[in-house]
Amino acid sequence: MAIHFTKEQVLEFLKNNQIMSIATINGKKPLSSVVAYAINDDFTFYFISHQTSYKTKALITNPLVGFSIWEKSKMLIQADGIAHVLPDDGADEIMDKIAHAMAEVKDFWPPLFRARGGKEGRDYAVFEIRPTWMRALDLSSLHIKEGELPFTEFTF
């Protein structure tokens, strides 16, 4: 039978993972990307991208974002929210937080490299995502119960 999760359990799972897929609206087309993230206790997510990347441009034009995180035999999270670029004065601390999260990922090779050096990291945009909706699916169970949705749903 599917397990229904508490917010605390979901938060713990999210803190133990560092990679998510995000979906943005790039003009008239959907755009999917993989990013490393860090998360706060209040479910605020952070990730980083180039100032000139497709996803940065997409999110500046339309801040709606969908995202998912999963781990085999554990949990799948699907969520949506609003993304915005953090101002420079708060960005450095968040970059450290994301860098530390990425240090936990053994094999992640992010396409973050640029051709020429910039100044003080301002080639990057640091994004904050505040989720508005989220659901969690228990992946440890092989069965679902007829008539019972296997998801735990949260709103923020």
Added chain:
Amino acid sequence: MKVLIVEDDVFLAKVYNAQFKKAGIETIVLNNGEKAHAMAKSENPDIIMLDLMLPPPKNGFEILEELKKDPKTKNIPVVILSMLGSNEDVAKTEKLGAIRHIPKTGASFHEVVERITELAKK
């Protein structure tokens, strides 16, 4: 063990720094090459991880040359971690005295830290 990281990409430097710290390795991070030589002299790191494309006044080739000309720093092993990875660039850094040239696109953060740690132990 102490690693001097010379990397102008602030975020990449933070990620490498976090990876080394996680492995229990002390680091010094410079986001430009201006003070690299002086820092190598004063801190005497076990190894230097050097980017090549650095903002003026000094690029990585120039820093490497300086390090290898100075008797106080010439024996510190230097590993190049750069987007520049043509045969010419690799040959040039080898000639200048780098012990290894790792293309940034060719290894995960974790692998880079592992390789540099191994090289520092030799």
